[in-house]
Amino acid sequence: MNQPAPSPTRWRAMELTEPGRPLQLAWRDRLPEPGPGQVAITVAACGVCRTDLHIVDGELPRAGYPAGPVVPGHEVIGRVRALGEMGEGAEAPGLHIGQRVGVPWLGWTCGACDACRAGRENLCERSRFTGWQLPGGYAEHIVADARYVFPIPERYSDAQAAPLLCAGLIGWRAYRMAEPALQGPTRRLGLWGFGAAAHLIAQVARHLGCEVAAYTRAGDAAAQDLARKLGAAWAGSSDDAAPWPLDAAILFAPVGALVPAALRAVRPGGRVVCAGIHMSDIPSFPYAWLWGERQIVSVANLTREDGLSFMRLAADLPLQAAVHTRPLEQAQAALDDLRAGRYTGAAVLLP
Numbered sequence: 001m002n003q004p005a006p007s008p009t010r011w012r013a014m015e016l017t018e019p020g021r022p023l024q025l026a027w028r029d030r031l032p033e034p035g036p037g038q039v040a041i042t043v044a045a046c047g048v049c050r051t052d053l054h055i056v057d058g059e060l061p062r063a064g065y066p067a068g069p070v071v072p073g074h075e076v077i078g079r080v081r082a083l084g085e086m087g088e089g090a091e092a093p094g095l096h097i098g099q100r101v102g103v104p105w106l107g108w109t110c111g112a113c114d115a116c117r118a119g120r121e122n123l124c125e126r127s128r129f130t131g132w133q134l135p136g137g138y139a140e141h142i143v144a145d146a147r148y149v150f151p152i153p154e155r156y157s158d159a160q161a162a163p164l165l166c167a168g169l170i171g172w173r174a175y176r177m178a179e180p181a182l183q184g185p186t187r188r189l190g191l192w193g194f195g196a197a198a199h200l201i202a203q204v205a206r207h208l209g210c211e212v213a214a215y216t217r218a219g220d221a222a223a224q225d226l227a228r229k230l231g232a233a234w235a236g237s238s239d240d241a242a243p244w245p246l247d248a249a250i251l252f253a254p255v256g257a258l259v260p261a262a263l264r265a266v267r268p269g270g271r272v273v274c275a276g277i278h279m280s281d282i283p284s285f286p287y288a289w290l291w292g293e294r295q296i297v298s299v300a301n302l303t304r305e306d307g308l309s310f311m312r313l314a315a316d317l318p319l320q321a322a323v324h325t326r327p328l329e330q331a332q333a334a335l336d337d338l339r340a341g342r343y344t345g346a347a348v349l350l351p
Protein backbone atom coordinates (compact mmCIF):
# COMPACT_ATOMS: atom_id res chain seq x y z
CA MET A 1 0.00 0.00 0.00
CA ASN A 2 1.24 3.41 -0.93
CA GLN A 3 -0.58 5.35 1.76
CA PRO A 4 1.30 8.44 2.97
CA ALA A 5 1.81 8.70 6.73
CA PRO A 6 -1.13 10.43 8.47
CA SER A 7 -0.54 14.07 9.27
CA PRO A 8 -2.90 16.68 10.70
CA THR A 9 -2.55 18.89 7.65
CA ARG A 10 -2.58 16.31 4.86
CA TRP A 11 -5.97 15.99 3.26
CA ARG A 12 -7.70 14.38 0.31
CA ALA A 13 -9.58 15.69 -2.72
CA MET A 14 -11.03 13.90 -5.74
CA GLU A 15 -9.76 15.63 -8.87
CA LEU A 16 -10.84 15.76 -12.50
CA THR A 17 -7.68 16.37 -14.51
CA GLU A 18 -9.42 16.25 -17.88
CA PRO A 19 -13.12 16.07 -18.82
CA GLY A 20 -14.06 12.53 -19.77
CA ARG A 21 -11.41 10.96 -17.51
CA PRO A 22 -12.24 9.29 -14.18
CA LEU A 23 -11.69 11.25 -10.95
CA GLN A 24 -8.37 10.71 -9.19
CA LEU A 25 -7.50 10.84 -5.52
CA ALA A 26 -5.10 13.71 -4.76
CA TRP A 27 -3.33 14.47 -1.49
CA ARG A 28 -2.76 18.07 -0.42
CA ASP A 29 -0.12 19.14 2.05
CA ARG A 30 -1.41 22.40 3.41
CA LEU A 31 -4.81 23.35 4.80
CA PRO A 32 -6.40 26.06 2.62
CA GLU A 33 -6.50 29.47 4.27
CA PRO A 34 -9.40 31.82 3.62
CA GLY A 35 -8.64 35.05 1.74
CA PRO A 36 -10.48 38.32 2.43
CA GLY A 37 -14.24 37.73 2.47
CA GLN A 38 -13.79 33.97 2.42
CA VAL A 39 -14.53 31.16 4.81
CA ALA A 40 -12.59 27.90 5.25
CA ILE A 41 -14.80 24.89 5.88
CA THR A 42 -14.07 21.34 7.01
CA VAL A 43 -16.30 19.19 4.84
CA ALA A 44 -18.65 16.75 6.59
CA ALA A 45 -20.68 15.55 3.58
CA CYS A 46 -21.10 16.36 -0.09
CA GLY A 47 -24.00 15.36 -2.33
CA VAL A 48 -23.50 13.92 -5.81
CA CYS A 49 -25.49 15.93 -8.35
CA ARG A 50 -26.23 15.22 -12.00
CA THR A 51 -24.37 18.43 -12.85
CA ASP A 52 -21.19 16.82 -11.43
CA LEU A 53 -21.73 14.03 -13.92
CA HIS A 54 -22.09 16.56 -16.78
CA ILE A 55 -18.85 18.25 -15.63
CA VAL A 56 -16.89 15.00 -15.33
CA ASP A 57 -18.22 13.71 -18.66
CA GLY A 58 -17.25 16.99 -20.37
CA GLU A 59 -20.83 17.85 -21.36
CA LEU A 60 -20.73 21.49 -20.22
CA PRO A 61 -19.24 24.23 -22.46
CA ARG A 62 -15.44 23.87 -22.56
CA ALA A 63 -14.98 27.61 -22.01
CA GLY A 64 -16.36 27.15 -18.49
CA TYR A 65 -13.64 24.70 -17.41
CA PRO A 66 -10.71 26.18 -15.47
CA ALA A 67 -7.11 25.66 -16.63
CA GLY A 68 -6.20 23.35 -13.73
CA PRO A 69 -7.90 20.31 -12.22
CA VAL A 70 -11.54 20.49 -11.10
CA VAL A 71 -12.67 19.26 -7.68
CA PRO A 72 -16.43 18.68 -8.19
CA GLY A 73 -19.17 18.91 -5.59
CA HIS A 74 -21.64 21.70 -4.85
CA GLU A 75 -23.87 20.19 -2.20
CA VAL A 76 -21.35 20.77 0.55
CA ILE A 77 -22.10 20.53 4.27
CA GLY A 78 -19.33 21.36 6.71
CA ARG A 79 -18.20 23.36 9.68
CA VAL A 80 -16.48 26.74 9.64
CA ARG A 81 -12.77 26.26 10.43
CA ALA A 82 -11.46 29.77 9.77
CA LEU A 83 -12.78 33.12 8.62
CA GLY A 84 -10.88 35.51 6.37
CA GLU A 85 -10.84 39.23 6.96
CA MET A 86 -14.26 40.73 6.33
CA GLY A 87 -13.24 44.10 4.91
CA GLU A 88 -14.99 47.43 4.77
CA GLY A 89 -18.21 47.12 2.79
CA ALA A 90 -18.24 43.32 2.97
CA GLU A 91 -21.71 42.06 3.78
CA ALA A 92 -21.62 40.82 7.36
CA PRO A 93 -22.18 37.12 6.90
CA GLY A 94 -22.76 36.46 10.61
CA LEU A 95 -20.66 33.31 10.53
CA HIS A 96 -18.69 31.88 13.43
CA ILE A 97 -16.06 29.18 13.92
CA GLY A 98 -17.62 25.73 14.31
CA GLN A 99 -20.92 26.76 12.72
CA ARG A 100 -22.50 24.25 10.34
CA VAL A 101 -22.99 25.70 6.88
CA GLY A 102 -23.74 24.63 3.33
CA VAL A 103 -22.07 25.71 0.10
CA PRO A 104 -24.28 25.71 -3.04
CA TRP A 105 -23.60 25.77 -6.80
CA LEU A 106 -23.58 29.56 -7.22
CA GLY A 107 -20.29 30.48 -5.54
CA TRP A 108 -19.45 33.99 -6.72
CA THR A 109 -21.05 36.83 -8.68
CA CYS A 110 -19.69 40.20 -9.78
CA GLY A 111 -22.41 42.42 -8.34
CA ALA A 112 -21.85 44.92 -11.17
CA CYS A 113 -23.21 43.49 -14.44
CA ASP A 114 -26.73 44.24 -15.72
CA ALA A 115 -28.08 40.93 -14.41
CA CYS A 116 -26.60 41.41 -10.93
CA ARG A 117 -27.90 44.97 -10.73
CA ALA A 118 -31.35 43.76 -11.80
CA GLY A 119 -31.41 41.31 -8.88
CA ARG A 120 -30.85 38.33 -11.17
CA GLU A 121 -27.51 37.21 -9.81
CA ASN A 122 -28.28 33.68 -11.03
CA LEU A 123 -27.69 35.05 -14.54
CA CYS A 124 -24.49 37.02 -13.70
CA GLU A 125 -22.25 37.24 -16.76
CA ARG A 126 -19.14 36.55 -14.69
CA SER A 127 -20.58 34.06 -12.18
CA ARG A 128 -18.40 31.27 -10.85
CA PHE A 129 -19.65 27.94 -9.66
CA THR A 130 -18.68 25.70 -6.77
CA GLY A 131 -17.18 22.42 -7.91
CA TRP A 132 -16.41 23.75 -11.39
CA GLN A 133 -14.50 27.05 -11.51
CA LEU A 134 -14.30 27.12 -7.70
CA PRO A 135 -13.09 24.33 -5.37
CA GLY A 136 -15.81 21.77 -4.68
CA GLY A 137 -16.79 19.48 -1.84
CA TYR A 138 -15.42 16.16 -3.12
CA ALA A 139 -12.66 16.91 -0.60
CA GLU A 140 -11.97 17.18 3.10
CA HIS A 141 -11.55 20.96 3.01
CA ILE A 142 -12.97 23.81 0.98
CA VAL A 143 -12.71 27.60 0.88
CA ALA A 144 -15.82 29.53 -0.15
CA ASP A 145 -17.03 33.11 -0.53
CA ALA A 146 -18.60 33.95 2.84
CA ARG A 147 -21.55 35.67 1.09
CA TYR A 148 -22.54 32.39 -0.58
CA VAL A 149 -22.81 29.99 2.33
CA PHE A 150 -26.03 29.21 4.20
CA PRO A 151 -26.70 28.08 7.78
CA ILE A 152 -28.34 24.63 7.73
CA PRO A 153 -31.50 23.72 9.71
CA GLU A 154 -30.62 21.59 12.74
CA ARG A 155 -33.21 18.89 12.12
CA TYR A 156 -31.12 17.34 9.31
CA SER A 157 -28.02 15.20 9.70
CA ASP A 158 -24.99 16.18 7.58
CA ALA A 159 -25.77 13.49 5.00
CA GLN A 160 -29.47 14.35 4.85
CA ALA A 161 -28.75 18.04 4.54
CA ALA A 162 -26.37 17.68 1.58
CA PRO A 163 -29.02 17.10 -1.13
CA LEU A 164 -30.91 20.18 0.05
CA LEU A 165 -28.07 22.34 -1.30
CA CYS A 166 -28.77 21.66 -4.97
CA ALA A 167 -31.42 19.00 -5.51
CA GLY A 168 -33.62 20.80 -3.01
CA LEU A 169 -32.65 24.33 -3.89
CA ILE A 170 -32.78 24.08 -7.70
CA GLY A 171 -35.97 22.06 -7.26
CA TRP A 172 -37.34 24.92 -5.19
CA ARG A 173 -36.44 27.51 -7.82
CA ALA A 174 -38.03 25.29 -10.48
CA TYR A 175 -41.16 24.97 -8.33
CA ARG A 176 -41.35 28.74 -7.94
CA MET A 177 -41.00 29.06 -11.71
CA ALA A 178 -43.96 26.66 -12.13
CA GLU A 179 -46.04 28.46 -9.52
CA PRO A 180 -47.82 31.02 -11.78
CA ALA A 181 -49.50 28.07 -13.53
CA LEU A 182 -50.47 26.50 -10.19
CA GLN A 183 -52.81 29.29 -9.05
CA GLY A 184 -56.15 27.88 -10.29
CA PRO A 185 -58.73 25.62 -8.59
CA THR A 186 -56.49 22.61 -9.25
CA ARG A 187 -52.78 22.52 -8.42
CA ARG A 188 -51.59 19.58 -10.47
CA LEU A 189 -47.85 19.29 -10.90
CA GLY A 190 -46.03 16.67 -12.96
CA LEU A 191 -42.40 15.78 -12.18
CA TRP A 192 -40.35 14.04 -14.88
CA GLY A 193 -37.31 12.16 -13.59
CA PHE A 194 -37.98 11.11 -10.01
CA GLY A 195 -34.47 11.37 -8.54
CA ALA A 196 -32.79 13.52 -5.91
CA ALA A 197 -34.53 16.81 -6.78
CA ALA A 198 -38.00 15.45 -7.52
CA HIS A 199 -38.23 13.38 -4.35
CA LEU A 200 -37.61 16.51 -2.25
CA ILE A 201 -39.77 18.86 -4.30
CA ALA A 202 -42.67 16.37 -4.36
CA GLN A 203 -42.81 16.79 -0.57
CA VAL A 204 -42.66 20.58 -0.81
CA ALA A 205 -45.40 20.58 -3.48
CA ARG A 206 -47.64 18.33 -1.36
CA HIS A 207 -47.09 20.64 1.61
CA LEU A 208 -48.13 23.60 -0.56
CA GLY A 209 -51.33 21.87 -1.64
CA CYS A 210 -50.39 20.34 -5.00
CA GLU A 211 -51.45 17.02 -6.42
CA VAL A 212 -48.28 15.41 -7.75
CA ALA A 213 -47.81 13.10 -10.72
CA ALA A 214 -44.38 11.39 -10.84
CA TYR A 215 -42.96 10.16 -14.15
CA THR A 216 -40.03 7.74 -13.99
CA ARG A 217 -38.06 5.63 -16.42
CA ALA A 218 -40.18 2.74 -17.73
CA GLY A 219 -40.19 -0.07 -15.21
CA ASP A 220 -38.52 1.85 -12.35
CA ALA A 221 -40.82 0.41 -9.70
CA ALA A 222 -38.54 1.56 -6.84
CA ALA A 223 -38.79 5.23 -7.86
CA GLN A 224 -42.56 4.91 -8.39
CA ASP A 225 -42.96 3.33 -4.94
CA LEU A 226 -40.90 6.11 -3.36
CA ALA A 227 -43.03 8.72 -5.16
CA ARG A 228 -46.26 7.21 -3.82
CA LYS A 229 -44.77 6.92 -0.34
CA LEU A 230 -43.91 10.62 -0.45
CA GLY A 231 -47.48 11.52 -1.37
CA ALA A 232 -47.64 11.46 -5.17
CA ALA A 233 -51.25 10.92 -6.30
CA TRP A 234 -50.05 9.11 -9.41
CA ALA A 235 -46.76 7.51 -10.41
CA GLY A 236 -45.96 5.85 -13.70
CA SER A 237 -43.54 5.65 -16.59
CA SER A 238 -42.80 8.66 -18.78
CA ASP A 239 -44.70 6.92 -21.62
CA ASP A 240 -47.88 6.77 -19.51
CA ALA A 241 -50.39 9.56 -18.93
CA ALA A 242 -51.55 10.85 -15.55
CA PRO A 243 -55.33 10.60 -15.06
CA TRP A 244 -55.77 14.39 -15.33
CA PRO A 245 -54.29 17.28 -17.31
CA LEU A 246 -51.44 19.01 -15.49
CA ASP A 247 -51.22 22.70 -14.62
CA ALA A 248 -47.44 22.62 -14.66
CA ALA A 249 -44.60 20.22 -15.28
CA ILE A 250 -40.98 20.23 -14.10
CA LEU A 251 -38.39 18.26 -16.05
CA PHE A 252 -35.46 17.05 -13.95
CA ALA A 253 -34.48 14.34 -16.44
CA PRO A 254 -31.92 15.65 -19.01
CA VAL A 255 -33.92 14.22 -21.91
CA GLY A 256 -35.09 16.71 -24.57
CA ALA A 257 -37.75 14.32 -25.91
CA LEU A 258 -39.63 14.80 -22.64
CA VAL A 259 -40.29 18.50 -23.43
CA PRO A 260 -42.95 17.82 -26.09
CA ALA A 261 -44.27 14.94 -23.94
CA ALA A 262 -44.69 17.30 -20.98
CA LEU A 263 -46.28 19.98 -23.20
CA ARG A 264 -48.93 17.48 -24.28
CA ALA A 265 -49.64 16.70 -20.63
CA VAL A 266 -50.29 20.31 -19.52
CA ARG A 267 -53.56 22.17 -20.00
CA PRO A 268 -53.84 25.40 -22.01
CA GLY A 269 -52.02 28.13 -20.08
CA GLY A 270 -49.82 25.52 -18.43
CA ARG A 271 -46.08 25.72 -17.94
CA VAL A 272 -43.22 23.33 -18.61
CA VAL A 273 -40.10 24.11 -16.56
CA CYS A 274 -36.76 22.61 -17.65
CA ALA A 275 -34.61 22.39 -14.51
CA GLY A 276 -31.36 20.84 -15.75
CA ILE A 277 -28.16 22.59 -16.77
CA HIS A 278 -27.76 20.23 -19.73
CA MET A 279 -30.33 18.43 -21.86
CA SER A 280 -30.26 16.41 -25.06
CA ASP A 281 -31.78 18.19 -28.09
CA ILE A 282 -35.51 18.81 -28.08
CA PRO A 283 -37.16 17.11 -31.09
CA SER A 284 -39.41 19.26 -33.29
CA PHE A 285 -43.13 19.09 -32.58
CA PRO A 286 -46.37 20.55 -33.99
CA TYR A 287 -47.07 24.14 -33.00
CA ALA A 288 -50.50 22.98 -31.81
CA TRP A 289 -48.84 21.43 -28.76
CA LEU A 290 -47.54 24.82 -27.65
CA TRP A 291 -50.64 26.73 -28.74
CA GLY A 292 -53.08 27.73 -26.00
CA GLU A 293 -50.59 29.95 -24.18
CA ARG A 294 -48.57 27.05 -22.92
CA GLN A 295 -45.05 28.06 -21.93
CA ILE A 296 -41.65 26.41 -21.87
CA VAL A 297 -39.07 27.97 -19.53
CA SER A 298 -35.70 26.99 -18.14
CA VAL A 299 -34.20 27.46 -14.69
CA ALA A 300 -30.60 28.62 -14.38
CA ASN A 301 -28.63 28.35 -11.14
CA LEU A 302 -30.02 29.99 -8.01
CA THR A 303 -29.99 33.22 -6.08
CA ARG A 304 -29.05 33.65 -2.43
CA GLU A 305 -32.69 34.49 -1.77
CA ASP A 306 -33.70 31.07 -3.16
CA GLY A 307 -31.25 29.48 -0.73
CA LEU A 308 -32.42 31.41 2.31
CA SER A 309 -36.14 30.94 1.57
CA PHE A 310 -35.67 27.23 0.89
CA MET A 311 -33.71 26.70 4.12
CA ARG A 312 -36.53 28.46 6.05
CA LEU A 313 -39.02 26.06 4.47
CA ALA A 314 -36.77 23.06 5.17
CA ALA A 315 -36.52 24.13 8.82
CA ASP A 316 -40.33 24.01 9.18
CA LEU A 317 -41.03 20.99 7.02
CA PRO A 318 -39.50 17.62 7.86
CA LEU A 319 -38.26 16.74 4.37
CA GLN A 320 -37.32 13.10 4.06
CA ALA A 321 -34.14 12.81 2.04
CA ALA A 322 -33.51 9.30 0.75
CA VAL A 323 -29.69 9.25 0.85
CA HIS A 324 -27.10 6.62 -0.03
CA THR A 325 -23.75 7.41 1.59
CA ARG A 326 -20.38 6.38 0.19
CA PRO A 327 -16.77 7.11 1.18
CA LEU A 328 -15.14 10.06 -0.62
CA GLU A 329 -12.76 7.79 -2.55
CA GLN A 330 -15.75 6.14 -4.23
CA ALA A 331 -16.84 9.39 -5.90
CA GLN A 332 -16.32 8.00 -9.40
CA ALA A 333 -18.34 4.87 -8.59
CA ALA A 334 -21.10 7.09 -7.19
CA LEU A 335 -21.14 9.08 -10.45
CA ASP A 336 -21.21 5.88 -12.51
CA ASP A 337 -24.18 4.63 -10.49
CA LEU A 338 -25.97 7.96 -11.02
CA ARG A 339 -25.32 7.75 -14.77
CA ALA A 340 -26.76 4.23 -14.82
CA GLY A 341 -29.84 5.33 -12.84
CA ARG A 342 -29.06 3.01 -9.95
CA TYR A 343 -30.05 5.45 -7.19
CA THR A 344 -33.50 6.04 -5.78
CA GLY A 345 -32.97 9.34 -4.02
CA ALA A 346 -29.59 11.05 -3.57
CA ALA A 347 -25.98 9.86 -3.27
CA VAL A 348 -23.80 11.57 -0.64
CA LEU A 349 -20.01 11.31 -0.16
CA LEU A 350 -18.54 11.25 3.33
CA PRO A 351 -14.86 12.19 3.75
Ligand SMILES: [Zn+2]
Pocket residue numbers: 109110111112113114115116117123124125126127
Ligand atom coordinates in the same frame (compact mmCIF):
# COMPACT_ATOMS: atom_id res chain seq x y z
ZN1 LIG B 1 -22.75 39.97 -12.32
Ligand SMILES: [Zn+2]
Pocket residue numbers: 049050051052074105166167
Ligand atom coordinates in the same frame (compact mmCIF):
# COMPACT_ATOMS: atom_id res chain seq x y z
ZN1 LIG C 1 -26.42 20.38 -8.63
